[in-house]
Amino acid sequence: MNEVKTKPAALSKKDFISNQEVRWCPGCGDYAILSQVQKIMPELGVPRENIVVISGIGCSSRFPYYMNTYGFHGIHGRATALASGVKLTNPELSVWVITGDGDGLAIGGNHMIHLLRRNLDINILLFNNEIYGLTKGQYSPTSELGKVTKSSPFGSIDYPFNPPQLALGAAGTFIARGIDREQKHLQGLLKHAHTHTGTAFVEIYQNCLIFNNGVFSHLTEKEVKAENVLVLEHGKPMIFGKNEDKGLRLNGSHLEVIQLDGKTSHDHVLIHDETNKIQALLLSELTYLKDFPTPIGVFYHQDVETYDHMMIKQIDYAKEQKGEGNIEALFHEGYTWTV
Amino acid sequence: MAEDQQKISKTTEEVDVVTIRFAGDSGDGMQLTGSQFTNNTAIVGNDLSTFPDYPSEIRAPAGSLAGVSSFQIQFGSQNIYTPGDTLDVLVAMNPAALKVHLKDLKINGLLLLNSVNYTPRNYKLAGWESNPLEDKTLKDYRVAEVNMSELVANSVKDLNLSPKVINRSANMFALGFLYYMYDRNLDSTIDFITAKFGKYPDLAEANRRSLKAGYNYAHTIKIIRTNYRIPKAKFKKGTYRNIMGNQAVSFGLVAAARKAGLELFYGGYPITPASDILHYLSGFKNFGVKTFQAEDEIAGVMSTIGAAYAGDLAITATSGPGMALKTEALGLAVSVELPMVIINVQRGGPSTGLPTKTEQSDLFQAVLGRNGEAPIPVVAAQTPAHCFDAAYEACRIALEHMIPVILLSDGYLGNGSEPWRIPEYKKLPEIKTHKKTDPEDFLPYRHDEKTLARPWVVPGTANMEYRVGGLEKSEGTGNVNYTPENHQLMTELRQRKLDIIADSFPPVVPFGNSSGELLILGWGSTFGAIRTAVENALAKGLSVGHVQLTHLNPFPKDLGEVLGKFKQILIPELNMGQLQTLIQGKFVVKTEGLHKMKGVPFTQSDIYNKMVEMLKGLA
Numbered sequence A: 001m002n003e004v005k006t007k008p009a010a011l012s013k014k015d016f017i018s019n020q021e022v023r024w025c026p027g028c029g030d031y032a033i034l035s036q037v038q039k040i041m042p043e044l045g046v047p048r049e050n051i052v053v054i055s056g057i058g059c060s061s062r063f064p065y066y067m068n069t070y071g072f073h074g075i076h077g078r079a080t081a082l083a084s085g086v087k088l089t090n091p092e093l094s095v096w097v098i099t100g101d102g103d104g105l106a107i108g109g110n111h112m113i114h115l116l117r118r119n120l121d122i123n124i125l126l127f128n129n130e131i132y133g134l135t136k137g138q139y140s141p142t143s144e145l146g147k148v149t150k151s152s153p154f155g156s157i158d159y160p161f162n163p164p165q166l167a168l169g170a171a172g173t174f175i176a177r178g179i180d181r182e183q184k185h186l187q188g189l190l191k192h193a194h195t196h197t198g199t200a201f202v203e204i205y206q207n208c209l210i211f212n213n214g215v216f217s218h219l220t221e222k223e224v225k226a227e228n229v230l231v232l233e234h235g236k237p238m239i240f241g242k243n244e245d246k247g248l249r250l251n252g253s254h255l256e257v258i259q260l261d262g263k264t265s266h267d268h269v270l271i272h273d274e275t276n277k278i279q280a281l282l283l284s285e286l287t288y289l290k291d292f293p294t295p296i297g298v299f300y301h302q303d304v305e306t307y308d309h310m311m312i313k314q315i316d317y318a319k320e321q322k323g324e325g326n327i328e329a330l331f332h333e334g335y336t337w338t339v
Numbered sequence B: 001m002a003e004d005q006q007k008i009s010k011t012t013e014e015v016d017v018v019t020i021r022f023a024g025d026s027g028d029g030m031q032l033t034g035s036q037f038t039n040n041t042a043i044v045g046n047d048l049s050t051f052p053d054y055p056s057e058i059r060a061p062a063g064s065l066a067g068v069s070s071f072q073i074q075f076g077s078q079n080i081y082t083p084g085d086t087l088d089v090l091v092a093m094n095p096a097a098l099k100v101h102l103k104d105l106k107i108n109g110l111l112l113l114n115s116v117n118y119t120p121r122n123y124k125l126a127g128w129e130s131n132p133l134e135d136k137t138l139k140d141y142r143v144a145e146v147n148m149s150e151l152v153a154n155s156v157k158d159l160n161l162s163p164k165v166i167n168r169s170a171n172m173f174a175l176g177f178l179y180y181m182y183d184r185n186l187d188s189t190i191d192f193i194t195a196k197f198g199k200y201p202d203l204a205e206a207n208r209r210s211l212k213a214g215y216n217y218a219h220t221i222k223i224i225r226t227n228y229r230i231p232k233a234k235f236k237k238g239t240y241r242n243i244m245g246n247q248a249v250s251f252g253l254v255a256a257a258r259k260a261g262l263e264l265f266y267g268g269y270p271i272t273p274a275s276d277i278l279h280y281l282s283g284f285k286n287f288g289v290k291t292f293q294a295e296d297e298i299a300g301v302m303s304t305i306g307a308a309y310a311g312d313l314a315i316t317a318t319s320g321p322g323m324a325l326k327t328e329a330l331g332l333a334v335s336v337e338l339p340m341v342i343i344n345v346q347r348g349g350p351s352t353g354l355p356t357k358t359e360q361s362d363l364f365q366a367v368l369g370r371n372g373e374a375p376i377p378v379v380a381a382q383t384p385a386h387c388f389d390a391a392y393e394a395c396r397i398a399l400e401h402m403i404p405v406i407l408l409s410d411g412y413l414g415n416g417s418e419p420w421r422i423p424e425y426k427k428l429p430e431i432k433t434h435k436k437t438d439p440e441d442f443l444p445y446r447h448d449e450k451t452l453a454r455p456w457v458v459p460g461t462a463n464m465e466y467r468v469g470g471l472e473k474s475e476g477t478g479n480v481n482y483t484p485e486n487h488q489l490m491t492e493l494r495q496r497k498l499d500i501i502a503d504s505f506p507p508v509v510p511f512g513n514s515s516g517e518l519l520i521l522g523w524g525s526t527f528g529a530i531r532t533a534v535e536n537a538l539a540k541g542l543s544v545g546h547v548q549l550t551h552l553n554p555f556p557k558d559l560g561e562v563l564g565k566f567k568q569i570l571i572p573e574l575n576m577g578q579l580q581t582l583i584q585g586k587f588v589v590k591t592e593g594l595h596k597m598k599g600v601p602f603t604q605s606d607i608y609n610k611m612v613e614m615l616k617g618l619a
């Protein structure tokens, strides 16, 4: 028998590039992130028509227009709620929310924490540039205290959110951080987020060239980044530094940096366990601490049954118990009389 | 025996229509008593209309005016359109209930009281200066002052029940009393009690005995010389059941989804008086209904938009304050041209207002309340049973035109009930959707010539991936487009899409006179009061017509013509003249308004008296 099998042509990055002209400022960190997302999409094994990219409002929220997938550019802060409706309508879809520090943590903070708590199988990419770009340069919920901006000429008096910690507090089941410039690393994170069944929260440090240039340069500039970035890898010791000569260790209930100079053994260095919530909390605490490296990678990862899965189960169960809904029977239930 | 002779001397009289109100403390079980009486009334074949009125506080202090809960029913052998104006019978379980409701009892009407609750402490708490049972307060009424609690206690002596339980079954005594008065059979309530208290045989027995004690007591006392029989009403042929407005909405939504071959998605946040829609739908999981109790009103409507994008029949329901929160999202829904229904079960406003009371003051909000030019069709339900048709119609418009639709109901309709002639599912109008899976010539914003719907292509459909959003877009491609000509074009297109919906409306045919002296133009839940008043006026030879609008945006195309045939137009509304303003903005007519802002519906006499005033000297 000559059975001809027609395999669909494998997709490549260019299949995910839409025909729309990209309109971010030249040099914006968003370009790099878009490119990584387009790159990993063909590798996910998901048919293109099953991918939906959903955003709110902000510079990053233009993202869906540039992806040749299904896409929805929503309204300010509501992408997570919009995405929830899409996912519950068709749980087969691979749903990606693109949001920012303003969209996702200020105006959309409420929807963000509730999506995390419910654990729908949705991926959230939160582009954190610590500033409002689209409205031209006001401080955001992740801007540091004292930040001088257009709306805070004397310095902001708002304490910032700590995004991974917020996500942990909201019972997030996959919490990670990447950097726009760390392209290979980011690709790995995106793929990992995709394979996680449940809400994946990926904070991505993104440079806003126009209103907050260089805010992450200590994490991205070649000369210094190795001293300032701790790359978390499950099962591996938390070592950083140009010469891999520094590590994190637990001292009581605090983390401390130790020098690995031969005197202190590697044995003291903490091993990253992404299923350990307490450790994830300690690591998230480093976000704004001076004298500590900034962790990137997966902080926390735990598989918990998703909302969408439970919803389907309940519907199936109801059908099994009561039988497939019968409209006539519904109309006639209870006391009826005929004239 | 003297007592027996008394029984024999009683007579039965026939009457056409009766209005009863059960009133008591929140804990007295008045809602349950009322709904039992309602079911029993349906069984004897009377037409009926009910209205529950309960406090917004979950546990208002016992015996206080704020804690009074009531249930009203009008039933009869003629068409019953409203729960009734003045009362033939008032059941007042405590002095607070008497204080709140006595004013509505007809002179010579029957007052049934549970005297055990008329203690000095209670009547002072209710604001009576002296005991109303002892002063002249009740001299114009027939008073049945009964120590129900004691009589119930006597009948259940052997059961060893606590005084609290005994007091709680006094409502069944009152119900039994009324069953005797209206010549009813107790079976429906006995069955109910047996089912409800099945696990607690003593409690069931106490309630059964209490019911029978009330029935027998009414039989023996002098004040009830006559009991009444109401002949069966003449219903149109068909099978009927009693239905509440919010329930009818839920049925309409499920039926429309089935008809259109879609699954139903409901995203919403609990709010009085709309929550029952969520409650009903969440019980319909075996119909594949997905209910999503969102974190707030905004997430409720946003998840609904997401569900519409992904291909479900998408619904959200709320009340005024929640509607305000959904406003921004409604603009998005207009812009992305997706089908969905947004239900507003209106209550008294502004702000938190009167959460459990009824009002029609969100009409402007529905028609006009958005930024930009964002036309949304508005459909209004008229009676509890009509909620089914209105919900079905709202879904039809949404799906056939790819547009969000607002359905207006209100607290009075949502919680009220009446007999519903059960439709045959297969005879309900077909609903076609604009789902498309063929990539040939696909453009996401190419509009169908007849309906101006754009194609409904849902994620998961191969080779038709497209992007959509709240920015202005080009006709055809749907690409973002800010050019002046395009915005003009798209704005006009969205308006035209709204306007052509009226092509499918049935002609406006006034009830009563179709031209002449006076037209009463109403919308929504004022139907019953207006129709009753108009029937009365017609019977007295007055020249009046009645039009009750279901479609408020757009208006029916022939409405202007109909308005022009009357010399005067009266527009009664439970607001300060919102329909009146819209009508006068659209048509060159002079109208008069009648506005009631008391949190309660119009009575038929409110309307009737106004008609008479307008027709003075003409009759």
Ligand code: SF4
Residues within 6 Å of the ligand: A023, A024, A025, A027, A028, A029, A030, A059, A060, A129, A133, A134, A207, A208, A209, A210, A211
């Ligand atoms: S304003 Fe900043 S974030 Fe926005 S596009 Fe320009 S560089 Fe990027």
